[in-house]
Amino acid sequence: MKLYNSLTKKQEVFTPITEGKVTVYVCGITPYDTTHLGHAFTYIFFDVLIRYLEFLGYSVTYTQNVTDINDRDNDILKRAQEQNVPWQNLANFWTDKFLHDMHTLNWRMPDNYLWASAHIPSMIRIIEKLLKNGLAYEKNGGVYLDVRKKEDFGKLSGFSEEKMLEIAKDFEEDIENKDKRHPLDITLWRPTESTQAVHIPSFDSPFGPGRPGWHIECSAMSLCSLGEQIDIHGGGIDLIYPHHESEIAQSEGATGKVPFAKYWLHTHHVSYNGEKMSKSLGNLVMVSKLLEKYEPNAVRYMLLAHHYRESWEFKEGEIGDARKKVKELLRHQVSPHQVTEEIKTYLSSFLPHMENDLSTPTALKALHDLTDEIVTEQNEEVKLLKKQTLHVGLHMLGFIL
Numbered sequence: 001m002k003l004y005n006s007l008t009k010k011q012e013v014f015t016p017i018t019e020g021k022v023t024v025y026v027c028g029i030t031p032y033d034t035t036h037l038g039h040a041f042t043y044i045f046f047d048v049l050i051r052y053l054e055f056l057g058y059s060v061t062y063t064q065n066v067t068d069i070n071d072r073d074n075d076i077l078k079r080a081q082e083q084n085v086p087w088q089n090l091a092n093f094w095t096d097k098f099l100h101d102m103h104t105l106n107w108r109m110p111d112n113y114l115w116a117s118a119h120i121p122s123m124i125r126i127i128e129k130l131l132k133n134g135l136a137y138e139k140n141g142g143v144y145l146d147v148r149k150k151e152d153f154g155k156l157s158g159f160s161e162e163k164m165l166e167i168a169k170d171f172e173e174d175i176e177n178k179d180k181r182h183p184l185d186i187t188l189w190r191p192t193e194s195t196q197a198v199h200i201p202s203f204d205s206p207f208g209p210g211r212p213g214w215h216i217e218c219s220a221m222s223l224c225s226l227g228e229q230i231d232i233h234g235g236g237i238d239l240i241y242p243h244h245e246s247e248i249a250q251s252e253g254a255t256g257k258v259p260f261a262k263y264w265l266h267t268h269h270v271s272y273n274g275e276k277m278s279k280s281l282g283n284l285v286m287v288s289k290l291l292e293k294y295e296p297n298a299v300r301y302m303l304l305a306h307h308y309r310e311s312w313e314f315k316e317g318e319i320g321d322a323r324k325k326v327k328e329l330l331r332h333q334v335s336p337h338q339v340t341e342e343i344k345t346y347l348s349s350f351l352p353h354m355e356n357d358l359s360t361p362t363a364l365k366a367l368h369d370l371t372d373e374i375v376t377e378q379n380e381e382v383k384l385l386k387k388q389t390l391h392v393g394l395h396m397l398g399f400i401l
């Protein structure tokens, strides 16, 4: 299979680090609001990738996290303060909503679904390693990674320092913190006052009371569930900098193993009314709202009708169209008892699309072509085989359990 690797900026033939085994880490949600289509686009893509890797015979271990500890004073913290509830309650409430929406879309639960709040000791261990390795420093109860000590910092994005500063500002990365030696230094541990309100997380640590930085959370959960080096790391394209660059600097800085992840896969933007769907805008298209009106498979079809590296604009007309198309496909499929050699032969018109950087739009097109053949097929035996082949394709794309 060929995949576009954001690290090398080219399509590469996928070969795992350990033969027969694949480890995948995908950055999960920060739970403080409803799941929007941009989230669903990312997580449904990775859901299909995992299904396909398993079809290829790999033993896959898939980790996804919940960023339930808010590093900065926004998102969960802000909402929890506004509603005067403990941060955990708010994070758990929205995680449940997310899982409910995603399960409705036939999304399979990752092997490891990890909460940041349950991994504080692992984060502390990595921070201690970074201090020991001379890459990090302590100042006034906080711990920071000195980006200038990690010589290849920025290798994933290729961004200039100027560009990084601009983005870091948008991400509220605390670039004006006077305790930092350089504005781009990564916050590993953010100090908190000893007496805190219920909406602010605070944990004890050898560096003093505080909470982990956003980026160290993923380095820790990846390391403790998948090991020092992983095959595939994924997430939305906005995470390339600062989040993924920081993860690389932290993980490689702590373990000394390069690369931390062999392949980096990033899903692109979904927009609505000309604006990018993101948490900071009020233009969200909620998955739960769409599911009130449309079947889950219609939503899934619409998402997969776009390649994961395509930025696209959501239009409601498209989901109406997706509904008709998926119904047509489902009407003609028949479940086989097993995937026989004959079915595999018929799959040869479908699989090359999956092999080609998981091109789900053209894979769907191939299934429609197969449906056309089924309708006109005169030989009943061949007709049945083609119906069974259609089932296997639809199962691989997650339309059928």
Ligand SMILES: [Zn+2]
Pocket (backbone or CB within 6 Å): 026, 027, 028, 218, 243
């Ligand atoms: Zn992450």
